[in-house]
Amino acid sequence: MNIVLLVILAANGLISYKGFNDTHFFRKYEFHIGSIRSGEQFRMFSSGFLHVDLMHLLFNMFTLYMFAPFVINSVGAMYFAYLYFGSLIAGNLLTLYFHKDEYYYRAVGASGAVMGIIYSAILLEPNLYMYGFIPGYIFGFAYLLFSIYGMKAKNDNIGHVAHFGGAIGGFVITLVKFPFLITEEPKTVMALLVPIVILFIMAKMKKI
Numbered sequence: 001m002n003i004v005l006l007v008i009l010a011a012n013g014l015i016s017y018k019g020f021n022d023t024h025f026f027r028k029y030e031f032h033i034g035s036i037r038s039g040e041q042f043r044m045f046s047s048g049f050l051h052v053d054l055m056h057l058l059f060n061m062f063t064l065y066m067f068a069p070f071v072i073n074s075v076g077a078m079y080f081a082y083l084y085f086g087s088l089i090a091g092n093l094l095t096l097y098f099h100k101d102e103y104y105y106r107a108v109g110a111s112g113a114v115m116g117i118i119y120s121a122i123l124l125e126p127n128l129y130m131y132g133f134i135p136g137y138i139f140g141f142a143y144l145l146f147s148i149y150g151m152k153a154k155n156d157n158i159g160h161v162a163h164f165g166g167a168i169g170g171f172v173i174t175l176v177k178f179p180f181l182i183t184e185e186p187k188t189v190m191a192l193l194v195p196i197v198i199l200f201i202m203a204k205m206k207k208i
Helices: 003-021 023-029 033-037 043-049 054-075 077-099 111-124 136-153 160-177 186-204
Strands: none
Touching: 003 023, 003 043, 003 054, 003 077, 023 043, 033 043, 033 077, 043 077, 054 077, 054 111, 077 111, 077 160, 111 136, 111 160, 111 186, 136 160, 136 186, 160 186
16 A cells, blocks of 8 residues: 555544544544634534544545545546645635525534545546445536535534535646646546536525
């Protein structure tokens, strides 16, 4: 396993485990609009290493483990790290934008970063399959549609908006490095763009 991926997986596991057992630690480093707007910008980064529960953590880390090799093999470990952390920040920036006036809004999770890696992997390997039988672009599309549902339901502490921000981050950062994908894989690029456009249309219509 690549050392950069291993470090990211380990950091998520250790920090999340600490958060599971230490409420003060969890609250100190979670994404919290009021705290961020009062100057604690470090939460934009630290919240990406906390998770709601073990299942949330395992799902994100397993998904990252499945998709990361496609990205690492195509762009190398350092650019993979740039994609991961760039998507994490992009996810939380979009969350901050959507919820800037909700001072009590809280969220955690690496989902934004993971979604950025999923989008990057699908762009770089359009024919990849998740779990051996689900086309990657279908998985990515469904993942974001689930996120729209989560945003509307508002019944958990998972950063669903960050999924979209992360997807946008992974999408843009990958295409900046490989702009030829726009002309060589136009169907994949358009398929991945659709749920992002749907989100902004729904936001414009105040449906979420």
